[in-house]
Amino acid sequence: MTTLDDYARRKVRALDDVSLLRRLRTIDTEDAHHVRGSAAINFCSNDYLGLASDRRLATVAADAARTHGAGAGASRLVTGNHSLYDILERKIAALKGCEAALVFGSGYLANVGTIPALVGAGDLVLADTLSHACMMSGARLSGARVVLFRHNDVTHLSELLSEYRAGARHCLVLTEGVFSMDGDVAPLPSILAAARAHDAWVMTDDAHGLGVLGRGRGSAVHWGVTPDVQMGTLSKAVGSYGGYVAASRAVVDLLVNRARSLIYATGLPPTVIAASIAGIDIIAGDAALCALPLARARLFATELGLPEPSSPIVPLILGSSEAALAASQALEARGFLVTAIRPPTVPDGSARLRVTFTAAHREADVVRLAEAMRGLLPEAGRR
Numbered sequence: 001m002t003t004l005d006d007y008a009r010r011k012v013r014a015l016d017d018v019s020l021l022r023r024l025r026t027i028d029t030e031d032a033h034h035v036r037g038s039a040a041i042n043f044c045s046n047d048y049l050g051l052a053s054d055r056r057l058a059t060v061a062a063d064a065a066r067t068h069g070a071g072a073g074a075s076r077l078v079t080g081n082h083s084l085y086d087i088l089e090r091k092i093a094a095l096k097g098c099e100a101a102l103v104f105g106s107g108y109l110a111n112v113g114t115i116p117a118l119v120g121a122g123d124l125v126l127a128d129t130l131s132h133a134c135m136m137s138g139a140r141l142s143g144a145r146v147v148l149f150r151h152n153d154v155t156h157l158s159e160l161l162s163e164y165r166a167g168a169r170h171c172l173v174l175t176e177g178v179f180s181m182d183g184d185v186a187p188l189p190s191i192l193a194a195a196r197a198h199d200a201w202v203m204t205d206d207a208h209g210l211g212v213l214g215r216g217r218g219s220a221v222h223w224g225v226t227p228d229v230q231m232g233t234l235s236k237a238v239g240s241y242g243g244y245v246a247a248s249r250a251v252v253d254l255l256v257n258r259a260r261s262l263i264y265a266t267g268l269p270p271t272v273i274a275a276s277i278a279g280i281d282i283i284a285g286d287a288a289l290c291a292l293p294l295a296r297a298r299l300f301a302t303e304l305g306l307p308e309p310s311s312p313i314v315p316l317i318l319g320s321s322e323a324a325l326a327a328s329q330a331l332e333a334r335g336f337l338v339t340a341i342r343p344p345t346v347p348d349g350s351a352r353l354r355v356t357f358t359a360a361h362r363e364a365d366v367v368r369l370a371e372a373m374r375g376l377l378p379e380a381g382r383r
Contacts (some may be wrong), residue, residue, distance in 0.1 A: 017168050017320035022343055027337075028046055040337040041365050044354050048293045048312055050210050050238025051282060057275040065273035072267030077112030077256070080267030088273050089244070091204065091280045095217055096230050097244035102255050103273070105245045107207050107233035108134040110243030113261030114231060116142040117254060118201070124168035128152065128175040130182065132205055135174050140177055145171070151179075151324035154190040161198040171198065177219030178207035181346050183297075183352060185213070188223045193325065198211045203229035211237020212312055216283040216290035234272075237290075238279035241272050296357035296366050303370035312357040315341075317350050324351035329375060334372045353377075 034276060049055055064084065072080035085103060092101035096363065102128075104110040115138030117127060123144040127135060130151045139146045148155040157173065165171050172193050173195045175186045195202045206218045206226045214221030217239075219253040229251060234242040245255060256260065285292060294311035299383060313326055318324045324340035331338050331353070342351045358368065 001070055009029070013044055014198065014219050018123075019325055020224070028121050038337075040332055041361075043248040043339045043341040043361070043369060045336055045358060046208070046236040047239060047360075048237040048356070048358050049239065049279075049283070049289055051237070051279045054239060054279075054282075055283070057239055059236055061271040061275040062279045064270040068244035068269070068270035068274075074267065075263065075265060076267045077263055080271050082267065082270050082273070084273040084277065085267070088280065089278050091277060091284070093246055095280060095284055096134050097217070097221065097226060098230065098246040099249045100252040101244050102259075102262065103234070103242055103268065103276075104259070104262055105268055106370070107231070107235065107240060107243035108137075108207075109203065109261040109265060110245055111135050112138040112141060112235075113259035114255060115139055115203070116260070117173070117258035118142075118229070118251075119144040119170055119172045119205075122169045122199075124171040126157060126164075126173045126200070128172065128179075130179055131174050131176055132180060132207070134175075135205055141155070143254070144168075152184065152186060154187060154194055154207060157191065158194045158197075158312075161194060163201060164308045165198045165200060171195075173200050173202045175202070175204055177209035177222075177312070178213065178311045179206045180208050180313070181341060182315055183208075183309055183311045185209075185219060185222070185310045186220060186262050188225050188227065192225050192227065201228040203227060203231060203236045205231050207231075207236055208311060209315065211283050211290055212293050215287040234276045234279070237283065240275040242268050242276060242280050245350055271294040292359035293357050296359075296361050296363070299363060300355065300357065300366050300370055303367055304373060312346060314355045314357070315355040316355065316373070318352055319349055321351045324353060327353055330367075330376055331372060336369050336372055 002194055070080055072082060074080040089101040089103055111134040119142050121143040125139040125144045125146045127139055127148055128151055129148040147160055149160055175191060178185055194203055201237050209219035210232045220227055230245055230246045234240045297309045297312045297314050300314060318327060321342040322341060328340040338353045338355055341354045346352060
């Protein structure tokens with residue numbers, strides 16, 4: 001055994017001792033609702049519209065493989081920019097109300113490539129303290145000064161802008177549109193107003209807003225505002241894979257030339273791009289479908305007497321990792337798959353069940369889940 005093996009074993013044991021060890025679990029889903037080979041109903045998927053298993057997406061993906069092949073073969077700036085990219089990016093830009101859009105290999109790659117392309121040494125990044133890990137990674141990779149503001153606290157953001165903005169060349173404010181672990185929505189009009197008062201730019205991560213808010217257009221349309229940069233993913237409500245940035249043509253042109261995670265990464269397979277096009281088309285044309293996940297979440301909250309949620313994500317905070325794991329296991333025994341979320345994904349002492357609702361869930365399933373929750377969770381664990 002090498003010293004590396006010894007180090008890894010000790011680290012793994014330490015995680016296991018505090019109930020923070022993760023293990024990959026094989027789960028084959030039939031659809032957004034069912035897990036293959038299990039009677040459990042899936043209530044922890046980000047497939048908000050059930051499109052990941054939609055035959056329409058599968059059919060166009062298969063057709064794209066026959067026409068364009070299985071892979072892109074190179075980075076987009078070499079020969080990997082196949083013709084389907086242009087179609088998808090025009091549709092994303094139209095859906096988001098922007099001049100242009102740029103597709104990356106994943107949402108993570110979009111954030112870690114975009115932020116360092118926009119700001120660097122001598123600049124300032126102000127980020128909501130609960131912003132996604134890839135936003136934080138992109139901010140730190142940029143070399144800019146990074147300062148966190150309290151979650152959704154625009155007064156604190158304004159104070160930090162007043163204190164630090166004058167000493168920086170440029171300033172970028174980062175926030176999620178819908179926060180992935182808490183399900184709450186950022187107050188974008190107030191954030192934009194504060195930023196504009198100090199000549200700061202605003203970038204939103206709308207991975208969990210696209211397809212479920214603003215008639216499917218996302219959190220910016222929900223609020224009726226236009227952030228400078230709107231990032232999102234194609235792997236959640238769209239039902240496919242990849243990430244994107246929607247912005248002005250000038251910003252997109254800059255990213256093509258400066259975003260390292262685009263320049264030095266192989267393009268996405270044509271199958272993935274074709275499926276994304278189909279998913280975007282469905283979102284653009286079916287507002288009723290896009291309204292269902294939030295409606296299911298609100299039914300669940302009503303059944304349990306919880307505050308009305310503003311997104312399809314409803315967290316039930318239990319505190320300890322042990323309590324969250326035990327509750328997740330008890331629910332699975334009752335026929336419901338709800339994964340425990342533990343630190344460092346969420347802050348210490350806030351381990352939780354993160355319940356997500358999709359258009360595929362039937363009202364009867366939601367009511368049954370609420371019934372299973374009663375008596376299982378202490379009153380203190382409810383929001």
